[in-house]
Amino acid sequence: MPILTKAEAKALLTKVLSYSKAEQCEVNLNCSDSGNLRYARNAVSTSGGISSNSLVVGSAFGKKLGTATINEFDDVSLQKVVRRAEELAQLAPENPEFMPFLGPQEYGADSPTFSPATAAVTPKDRADAVQASLKQAMDNKLNAAGFLSNSVGCSAMMNSKGLFAYNTSTDVAFNITVRTDDGKGSGYATRGYNDFSKLNAKADTAIAAKKAMSSVTAKAIEPGKYTVILEPTAVAVMLENLLYSLDARQADEGRSFMSKTGGKTKLGEQLVDERVNIYSDPWNPELPTSTWSGDGRPQQKVNWIEKGVVKNLYSSRYWAQKTGIKAIPTPGGTIMKGGTKTLEELIKGTEKGILVTRLWYIRTVDPQTLLLTGLTRDGTFYIENGEIKFPVKNFRFNESPIIMLNNLDEIGIAERTVSAESEANYLLPPLRIRDFTFTSLSDAV
């Protein structure tokens, strides 16, 4: 099934709702066409094309909710899925936390999440991009492993209270690891776009290749506390763990880093350096995201941390109603306000420090302090007197993003980046941080 237009989606969902006999009914439609190409050892390994469409019907009687999904769209199937949801609702135990579906919402202007260039990508386009990447690596006698995927999708929802929402989006993900033939050097680059025409696989491969070649003959230096410059993709994996912990209920229940004694929270308190501003904005042209969340709530510009103060927490509609706060959904994309300096200028202004180009295998050690552990990977370099002096062996770190953002030294220019852990896209600057805690050395390259 091709991607549905707004009118087609509206007609389909209206038809589905017309079959409902429940007290309330809500229907979500998702359609997606995606393709991918994977390569390693300078050759293709696997690739595929996946087309999937699904319709989710939620039917409610009182506080009893049933959900059913289907991927066939003829009238008989549509009636069947509605009946199934209603049957399940009658069988389900009553959920005291069930919230009635939302009425009509205002979502503001459409966000530019759709790119025609991406929607038109063919398997040949993918193969051509990968061929350019492979050539770049092989011309330098390097070994490339990478992944390119693109997708086009639409999502729409409608309910018996009169809510209707629709969005189309396109995504491109490209990531590449280049290694030297002797396995002593490794470099990485990752990119995310809405628009396929922005992809330059050859240039990204060149960045990874440069890191690979310059990280050979890494020296071991003592673990300990160092000034570090984190490239944006390394910042992403630290900050997203902070974002995962901004749930109001977790904070109120006393089981997050935001909790205080007596059921109180640190909302409104300055927790990090006053230069830290973290927000989400669905209309940001460099990181456009959907203007509505999966349950129909509008996505708006939200300040999460403003001048170092935690300003908002996200929550379910149930918890927001219970506690009398605004029901802010989890954001689609997150932005940290950047400074004016380039990465090179940050390096130039560093007397002694370590450039971290990527962090890897991040896990929470203590949710109470948000202590995280993980390792540097694919290019780590020692800086002295404003210059990169030599590559260093990888470190394991144990550090909390809260402590890290208190030890903030300098903020660079923000750019669109991708978390290599969650694959989520962000707009983040490189950061220079004092006293970042490395606890041991790793032999890994």
Added chain:
Amino acid sequence: MKRRNFIYLTGVGAAAAMLPAIPVFGKEISPEQALEYIDPVAKKIMSDVALNAARSKGATYTDVRVGRYLNQYVVTREDKVENIVNTESYGIGIRVISNGSWGFAATDKLDKDSIAKAAELAVTIAKENARLLREPVKLAPQKGYGEVSWKAPIEKNTFEVPVKEKVDLLLAVNDAAIKGGADYINSILFAVNEQKYFASTDGSYIDQDIHRIWPTFFITKIDKVTGKFETRNALSAPTGKGYEYLNARPQDKIQTVSGTLYKGRYDMLEDATQAAKQVGEKMKAKSVEPGKYDLVLDPSHLWLTIHESCGHPTELDRVLGYEANYAGTSFLTLDKWESKKFSYGSKEVNITADKTEVGSLGAVGYDDEGVKCGKWDVIKDGILVNYQAIRDQAHILGLNASQGCCYADNWSSVQFQRMANISLQPGKAKLSIADQIKNVEKGIYIVGDGSFSIDQQRYNFQFGGQLYYEIKAGKIVGMLKDVAYQANTQEFWNSCVAICDQSDYRLGGSFFDGKGQPGQVSAVSHGSATTRFNKVNVINTARKI
């Protein structure tokens, strides 16, 4: 392992809007529908359509997987049922070799035309990809088995147990935890049934029925005065068993200083009761003094260390570089294997790969490229002797047959090399947990798995646990907290000095081991007996923010 996704899944509540974000769920079905089994004759007809269509378009090899994947999730917190979901995913995946290259296509439209079109697409993709090849795919020979079947030897199909019985159990577990002093508990029961049919141009038609179950919980207790909190997760293991896993008998229980540990079957109510008590003890525990300790590691903890530091680095695709861009490569390079003297661990360390162990997550009759499964040594007397390979890698090891490690998590995913059950063999001499503790001068006894992280070549790791007990002069003197150990894989396994005997051998495992791009999950078990490692570096993880 990407556990974050799994935690997200379980927290979705009943919101219909969240379901599309969860591809592994598939489409929702009624409990009764899950008990219907699709006739192998129908699956053979569909497979033959695909095999013939691919051959006619120029495929030199084709395999077909007709898969029906059933999941059931019962999700509760405290006195509430948050979600009950039954899902089904049914379709066909067709993999071909044409012009020396792999191609793959999948569809959930199971009429003859749609299957033939998918087969043709797979061949088209293979031919398109051929220009990006450096050498043609080379498959290890594999004889056809004809029409055969394999069923997991379960006693009680979890999908046949009424949902109410499962809900009642979880709510009773929650009630016990809250009554025992816990402030919060989330409990979950996962059940999986893979009904897989494999056919290939080698002449195999293999029908398999695989079951898995994982009951688990997460308990939190908050100190109202200090605002600090502690957690204790379940000591259950995901297993390849039926609902009988939840019916623990006396012989399934081991009593130690930490309470009851479970072997083979699990008493969820008892564990929640002891967990509520222990989470309170954890709050009062002494913060660890960093330094070198002899570690005595329980199988409920050690399975994850084995998984990360032996399971992954002995995967041949990682060794060769196929995972370089995502999960990483491996320090166990081919030259170390070829030398026949690379000391991975001490002489005590014998680690096997096993796709047949009854009740394990990885047990199947045949893998997802039609290879009959077996068992082999990976580390023998401390020396690296073998890897885990599939058909297109076997020749690299000089093998004339695959080791049967191929798996896809769905009909719509292409199969690739996944981990076999990788297990540390028990010691030959009689040795109990009490003996292990008695022999330690300064150490920590660790039970349950916790935080985990390892580098991309599997050298440097850091692990936490659920329960930490300080050992002084052969005696447990109290509980510790803020403990994590860091080590280098080779040094760690060479510091292994004693392994309890067979009577203590138990399985742990992962339900959601992540690998590949696009990502796929797989389930795998790891067996071990309580094991001692000398002078491991322990750090203190307490911080102030």
